Amino acid sequence: MPAAPYHPPVKRSVEIAGHKTSISLEPLFWDMLREAAEAERLPLNALVAQIDSERIAAETPPGLAGAIRLWLVARLAHDMTRGGAA
Numbered sequence: 001m002p003a004a005p006y007h008p009p010v011k012r013s014v015e016i017a018g019h020k021t022s023i024s025l026e027p028l029f030w031d032m033l034r035e036a037a038e039a040e041r042l043p044l045n046a047l048v049a050q051i052d053s054e055r056i057a058a059e060t061p062p063g064l065a066g067a068i069r070l071w072l073v074a075r076l077a078h079d080m081t082r083g084g085a086a
Helices: 027-040 044-056 064-081
Strands: 010-016 019-025
Touching: 010 027, 010 044, 019 027, 019 064, 027 044, 027 064, 044 064
Parallel strands: none
Antiparallel strands: 010 019
16 A cells, blocks of 8 residues: 655655755655566666756756656656546
């Protein structure tokens, strides 16, 4: 069962381009990120690195945690409009 939606952020360490950084996300978003990485057949760090490179290319880049949340919601919305499950 996924984590309860109302929970404070949890800080976890990830590696992007050989550099360790920490990201604080609510457990629900960590669960969604893990599921997305599995669906994309990517290691979690690789998916975070992909999201990071997309956010850096944005005209007004958000912070990494915000970019991950936005990416996950956009993915969910895309899946819903296509009639698929997230």
